[in-house]
Amino acid sequence: MKTVQSRKQTASSAFTAFSRFVVCGGGVGVASSFAVAGLASWIPWILANALITAVSTLLATELHARFTFGAGGRATWRQHAQSAGSAAAAYAVTCAAMLLLRQLEASPSAVREQVVYLSASALAGIARFAVLRLVVFAQHRSRAAAAYGLTA
Secondary structure: OHHHHHHHHHHHHHHHHHHHHHHHHHHHHHHHHHHHHHHOOOOOHHHHHHHHHHHHHHHHHHHHHHHHOOOOOOOOHHHHHHHHHHHHHHHHHHHHHHHHHHHHOOOOOHHHHHHHHHHHHHHHHHHHHHHHHHHHOHHHHHHHHHHOOOOO
């Protein structure tokens, strides 16, 4: 019985964390997409994406540490570094998607660019959730679970 209850708590915890991840990370992601588009009118898109990715990663990591994964405080430097690694992979995915779009269409509309960028960001975001939950914030989650008596 304890195992079934533990699995239900784990599933509920994962759903809650994913919901918070979508709200925090998705909110930062949507704001970032507009920031990239605006900044790209002044500097090359790839540089705009790199700058916005760096700033949004710092912000999102703090939000995820405080709210999404229940760390309850600021993210550590280790967590920022690990999160930056997953963000670098997400950056590569969004750049590849945009470069592919530009190969397929010389002058895509702003709407099409946003659709491609946000779609690539969403796919990369799902992968980032898994990395953040299973690697970056996993150690803290296990300590928190032990503190609340949620371990088997």
